[in-house]
Amino acid sequence: MVKWLDREGIDEDVVVSSRVRLARNIRDEKFPQRMSLNESQVVTEKILNAMEKSNLPEKYNFKRIEDLSSLERRAYVEEHLISPGLIEVPDKSSFFLREDEAVTIMINEEDHLRMQVLFPGLYLEEGWKLCSEIDDFLEKNIDYAYSEKFGYLTSCPTNVGTGMRISCMVHLPCLVLTGYIDSLISALNQIGLTVRGIYGEGSQILGNLFQISNQTTLGETEEEIVQKLKSVILEVIEKERNLRLKLLETQKIDMEDRVFRALGLLKYSRVITSSETMKLFSDIKMGIEMGIIKDIKLKDIDQLMILCQPSSLQRYYGKDMIPEERDIKRAELIRERF
């Protein structure tokens, strides 16, 4: 079970989750791409000390990437708890994970420090507040690389300034079905927002799930960035909800057919790929969101969508599997759950 998903969120019929991330670096230390193993250990020690002294209110567990099996590493990525970049140089990187999985503090990813707050539903203002508090705690014991002129300095210039990236993962089946999604994406791009697949930069769009995030980190305050994205997300929610009502009004039987066929396939298939699973789960989610399916919880589908990813699935069954075996076990797991 994915712990962070296991709490109630706002507007969850469209917004699966919200994420706030702050990038920070330690003054006078080389950026991770340029540092030696020794230098990376110095940075890790500094952050470990700061965490200890900071006395954060909740319990955090510390994990070094090199201590995790490659299956565990990838499963953490699939659960959105760490970034794909963090596991690329395993002997240098590590992370703190808050007991409830809502906060991750990554060490030596692209920057020395990347703090992430992850909550179900629409949670941008609250997420920013929480992330900012953690940042304040740490800042007491870490000398951040900061310039009066540019703000927080980061390894990649696109993060300089606030070092903040915030995003919402939204489920937009009806915007996709009606074809409005394309014009929405270009409109969002024009106002400085990025739209990507659920596993970030370059990842495929799966299950009609889109990650909408801010592109710029410079020239706006954190509050402005949060307010801007929030107001856009509220508009997207309204657009998607209106289309759902409209489709339910004008194409009820076709929508029901689509949703129930997905249910039939998930309940009966014996071999199923990850990408077909995402497509069918999206139809089920749409069915729940539209009130066509009443006896399945949205949350359970969100959990399953992660559990059915290749590495999470293998971790669940406790063994490495070739893709063909995974497709069989995935179908088995889904039949058990329904």
Added chain:
Amino acid sequence: MVKWLDREGIDEDVVVSSRVRLARNIRDEKFPQRMSLNESQVVTEKILNAMEKSNLPEKYNFKRIEDLSSLERRAYVEEHLISPGLIEVPDKSSFFLREDEAVTIMINEEDHLRMQVLFPGLYLEEGWKLCSEIDDFLEKNIDYAYSEKFGYLTSCPTNVGTGMRISCMVHLPCLVLTGYIDSLISALNQIGLTVRGIYGEGSQILGNLFQISNQTTLGETEEEIVQKLKSVILEVIEKERNLRLKLLETQKIDMEDRVFRALGLLKYSRVITSSETMKLFSDIKMGIEMGIIKDIKLKDIDQLMILCQPSSLQRYYGKDMIPEERDIKRAELIRERF
């Protein structure tokens, strides 16, 4: 319910049904295509009289095509009880149907008389014997058009001689799946057999169901025609059965996946076309034939395959429906039955 299907047959895992048909004409009467309405009535009267005098052992019901609604006419065709040709000139044609639906005697189709025996499973020798008995009964009271040189004379030269056409409807999912069906069809053509869809000449192949019949009616005795087709059908049965075993051995999970997905779709869809239904029912039949599905009877699927045809479906619901409405009602009916 389709009555004729409702008895046990031999080799039903491959052979859905067997049909024997004899074409006969009355001496000195014009062939149906050339006769006036009056002349057609004379022919009909002669046959009605002969049927009365012949005193056939079982009960027969007489139906004039013009007395049937167009829905009923097409439903009889879908049930394979009469030929599509019989309803083309409705004011001239009629038929006798034996109470158990195993025998039809069609009047003024392409020939004055067409007797048909229809049984589930492999039933060629017995079918020919039964059809021949009925023919003998009628011949006592009808002067058939017969030439010593050519045999029975028929409207179309391809039927001259024995006037006999026999066929088996066979379900060959694994021959189709493995691609061997094409070479089988050309081999059958080369030895003088025809392979067509389930609704005869020019009809589409639906649900992996093929009708294999004799092409020639001249130069061979009825017994030779029956023995030749029977031995070919036995070979086809063996080929299909061997492939089923082989696929079950080498691709078990994929076959199960295919079969259960079909079941899932049939149990859950809300809108379904006639041709998708045939495809999915074929998968279900294959599942039963291979032992993958154990709690559904082959016979029930054969019944449903007919009941789901457009006219039978409309007759079942007692009303004319546009195709979109039929697709919804078809899905409803299937859900009820499963």
